[in-house]
Amino acid sequence: MDLSPRLRAVCDLNVAEMREMSGRHEYDGQPQDLSPEGVRTGLARLAAARAGGERLGDRYDEALLSAGEDLRQVIFADLELHRRNPILHVSELELADYDRDYAPAAERAAAWAEHLAAWPRVVDAAVESLDQVSAPVARALMGAIRGLAAGLSDRTASFARDVDETVLQAALAAHARLTAHVERAATAGDPDAALGATGLGALMSSAEALPVDFGRLAEQADAERDRLLALLAEGCARIAPGRPALQVARELVREHPDTDGVIEAGRRWTQRAIDFTREHDLVPYHDGVCLVGPAPESRRWAMAMISPAAPGEPDSPSWFYITPPEDSWPEQEKEEWLEVFSDTTLPGIAVHEVAPGHFSHSRALRRLTSDVRRTVFSMAFVEGWAHYAEELCAEEGFGAEDPRIVVGIWLEALVRVTRLACAIGVHTAGMSVPEAARRFEADTHLSGPAALSEASRATFDPTYGRYTWGKLEILKLREQARKDWGTGFTLQRFHRALLDLGSPSLGLLGTAVERG
Numbered sequence: 001m002d003l004s005p006r007l008r009a010v011c012d013l014n015v016a017e018m019r020e021m022s023g024r025h026e027y028d029g030q031p032q033d034l035s036p037e038g039v040r041t042g043l044a045r046l047a048a049a050r051a052g053g054e055r056l057g058d059r060y061d062e063a064l065l066s067a068g069e070d071l072r073q074v075i076f077a078d079l080e081l082h083r084r085n086p087i088l089h090v091s092e093l094e095l096a097d098y099d100r101d102y103a104p105a106a107e108r109a110a111a112w113a114e115h116l117a118a119w120p121r122v123v124d125a126a127v128e129s130l131d132q133v134s135a136p137v138a139r140a141l142m143g144a145i146r147g148l149a150a151g152l153s154d155r156t157a158s159f160a161r162d163v164d165e166t167v168l169q170a171a172l173a174a175h176a177r178l179t180a181h182v183e184r185a186a187t188a189g190d191p192d193a194a195l196g197a198t199g200l201g202a203l204m205s206s207a208e209a210l211p212v213d214f215g216r217l218a219e220q221a222d223a224e225r226d227r228l229l230a231l232l233a234e235g236c237a238r239i240a241p242g243r244p245a246l247q248v249a250r251e252l253v254r255e256h257p258d259t260d261g262v263i264e265a266g267r268r269w270t271q272r273a274i275d276f277t278r279e280h281d282l283v284p285y286h287d288g289v290c291l292v293g294p295a296p297e298s299r300r301w302a303m304a305m306i307s308p309a310a311p312g313e314p315d316s317p318s319w320f321y322i323t324p325p326e327d328s329w330p331e332q333e334k335e336e337w338l339e340v341f342s343d344t345t346l347p348g349i350a351v352h353e354v355a356p357g358h359f360s361h362s363r364a365l366r367r368l369t370s371d372v373r374r375t376v377f378s379m380a381f382v383e384g385w386a387h388y389a390e391e392l393c394a395e396e397g398f399g400a401e402d403p404r405i406v407v408g409i410w411l412e413a414l415v416r417v418t419r420l421a422c423a424i425g426v427h428t429a430g431m432s433v434p435e436a437a438r439r440f441e442a443d444t445h446l447s448g449p450a451a452l453s454e455a456s457r458a459t460f461d462p463t464y465g466r467y468t469w470g471k472l473e474i475l476k477l478r479e480q481a482r483k484d485w486g487t488g489f490t491l492q493r494f495h496r497a498l499l500d501l502g503s504p505s506l507g508l509l510g511t512a513v514e515r516g
Helices: 005-012 015-022 036-052 059-078 087-093 105-117 119-129 135-147 165-188 196-208 214-237 245-252 259-279 331-341 346-353 358-365 379-396 403-428 433-443 448-460 466-488 491-499 510-515
Strands: 290-294 304-307 318-322
Touching: 005 015, 005 036, 005 059, 015 087, 036 059, 036 119, 059 196, 087 119, 087 135, 087 165, 105 119, 105 165, 119 165, 135 165, 135 448, 196 214, 196 379, 196 403, 214 245, 214 403, 214 466, 245 403, 259 290, 259 318, 259 331, 259 346, 259 379, 304 346, 304 358, 318 358, 331 346, 346 358, 346 379, 346 403, 358 379, 358 491, 379 403, 379 466, 403 433, 403 448, 403 466, 433 448, 466 491, 466 510, 491 510
Parallel strands: 290 318
Antiparallel strands: 304 318
């Protein structure tokens, strides 16, 4: 069954996310046209569908769809992010989604080849559109842009072996044009990446159907940082009494599996997270298979990520991808990379990515019957839920036998709350990337290149404070549910009521308490 005109217009302006997160594979091999003319056409369809379309009968679904429409309007019409942020174009060049077993290999290979053949058109659109890329954004995204072509030249990428040589060379030439275009922006672009308070406010409030007060949100971020630092100090005092907590934490993350052992460690903690979630009945559904393995070539820029079976697909195993360091890297770089998968932090990462985090959320999405709830996602809820899952597991006693595990959860939370503070600072308060990096060094266990990388992400991912924002709103709603439901409150009831909404905009979370 096809989507309604309003929902289709939203999807047409969000193709990469629809393909991967919603499983709308009618978009396979058909990347979005992000040229100036393509964007104008998409916005005209959105306006026409919204003006002529009927309001939905379910009040919540109508509000969620409206938020999706508002966000597309802000991204492409108000802020024109297709002109200033290459990440939108990078998403349309991404080929990794075809690696998942959502369809027969031959069908996915044909879609992969069709998508690769579209690269010259996508790059031409990108070069035409990207006339306002700031230098900080360009510099921050160079690695991701170069990584798009990983495995193509030597044909080691999945499905690359049999693709026509002419198609392959045209795609590589297009990739080189995009790389050169962004490299020029890295040196000649505007030194200021800030969206401004109005721009960032529009981006965040439209997606979440919730007004944003940056002064209040910055205060919340500082208060949450202080709470987390106190929890970290408490946890570290159990390990090394009398020593500074962040100093202890920086030593703890140096204890980690070696390159050969990191995948097996990921499998072990994934199973423990799934078992714990089932034993405590923390989510509505405990089915499905989550496999753990090395990330495909095109996704090795990410240290760890989940690739679940999407709601619009036949069921298949989800993948928790882990990227070990490359053998060719210098020893210091290997060591810094492996610290992410330390005995202290890997358990919390498994909880976030798998259970009761993203994988568990994906199992609930598959049960929904509303097209809107299966298609429109609040990323602040998606990431906020997975981040909330970490604190939830700490509350429920996950890893209680080893104080390092709870320390790892607080360390990851400190990184995320610092993202929120730096996003607000960079885009609304004149904070520079070096200043943001110093904040990461002061408030988290990160230092040097790792702190700088996190700070740089604020330039091209201005809403990356969504993890903490979403978590705080869920925790606030949980307290409201305890109050309103009284003796009828249980975690299981609260979580089912939330996940029955799909991925609700933060301003719509109250529906869970009203209907739960």
